[in-house]
Amino acid sequence: MYESPSDxxxxxxxxxxxxxxxxxxxxxxxxxxxxxxxxxxQRNRAVGGVPGSLHLDGRAVDFGGSREEIRAALSTARAxxxxxxxxxxxxxxxxxxHLHVAW
Ligand SMILES: [Zn+2]
Ligand SMILES: [Zn+2]
Numbered sequence: 001m002y003e004s005p006s007d008x009x010x011x012x013x014x015x016x017x018x019x020x021x022x023x024x025x026x027x028x029x030x031x032x033x034x035x036x037x038x039x040x041x042q043r044n045r046a047v048g049g050v051p052g053s054l055h056l057d058g059r060a061v062d063f064g065g066s067r068e069e070i071r072a073a074l075s076t077a078r079a080x081x082x083x084x085x086x087x088x089x090x091x092x093x094x095x096x097x098h099l100h101v102a103w
Pocket of ligand 2: 036055060061062099100101
């Protein structure tokens, strides 16, 4: 299912820029499923997120998927540029059971 940047922005509370990246990543890797976007401080603590996590700012997204999909999506995310002046992800981490990317 195609998820547009505006859907991602609305559903996951992402910044416009992060939503644009997330939509491109999902288009390239349809097996990925977003599992976490913007978090409240309380929610972030409950899931063991680091203090100052970019999830608090709506800049980070976690994606579930197969190991193969996560590995492939990590390299796509690192190479992906969506706007003029875009310098790529601030964070791109293979967390084993999910991919964490922040823009
Ligand atoms: Zn960017
Ligand atoms: Zn994360």
